Amino acid sequence: MEDIQTLKFYWLKYEISAIQTLINNSPGIDCFVFSYFFANTTDESTPLQLISYAHISPANQYSSYYDTLAIYDYSALDLAGPLIMSNNVISLADMLLLINTPDPDGDKPDYLVFKPDTNDSRHVYYNVDRYKRTGTGDVHQPDPTAPINTNPSPPATIN
Template sequence: MKDLQTLRFYWLKYEVSAIEELIDSSDGIDNFVFSYYYPATDHAGKPLQLVAYAHMVNAAHPDGIYSTYYDTLSDYEHKTQEICGPVILSNNVLSLTQMLELIDNPEKPDYLVLIPNVNSDRHVYYSVEAHYNDASAIGTAQKSALSGPPPKDTNPSPPAT
């Protein structure tokens, strides 16, 4: 059997405090844009990460611009996902509304975990789950996902879903 080329992707952690800071400092933010990031490393098999930018539409920029600042998402517990090709790597997007649904609720999470997946069109996207540092805050196991609506998925851009 022929070996298929594979890529490794980190499960990623995005602190809610960093999300809120990006929202507060980005006038007219309408979307979070996640781009692939491969840091300088001497570790040849290091998995891919993501950076998060704000996309903004406001009076000064009615056609929209991207923030010059970005957050580099850290790996979550060194978990990785190996994905066989062919795959399409493109920016992933969450709208501000979707992000606020994840982080702005009575039982505010501490961070989000983004888990890589592949859809039927072979686009890499991320499932997004809200997590807590302190299990006693919601009375379940530490780092448990929000109960209620299912986790959101990022949308590969150009829109794949």
């Protein structure tokens, strides 16, 4: 039996300070767009990552500035094809809900973690979790409302 090729999708970390900077430097932002990024490297183990940039409305353009999301905890999901890897989107309203809503203790998150997943149509998307740094280690914070996921574009129904 032939081994099926897989791709490793790592969990990725996005600091709240970087999100705030992107918002502040992107007048007219209406959503965050996440595109796949593969570094220019000779290291064969270099993983796929995501970059984040702003979609600016009503100009219908994208910011020239972007952030590269860092690998988080070297946790990963191995996926075999067929896969559809397209841009993923989070609305500004959903991002503000994620970063500005305090947990039951009144604390806001310090960073978000993007955890890869796939749906029935084989679009790769990311579940987004909130984390707070504490003196005893990082703590997962509950979602402020229903879970927020990235939405693959062209839009794919996430079930």
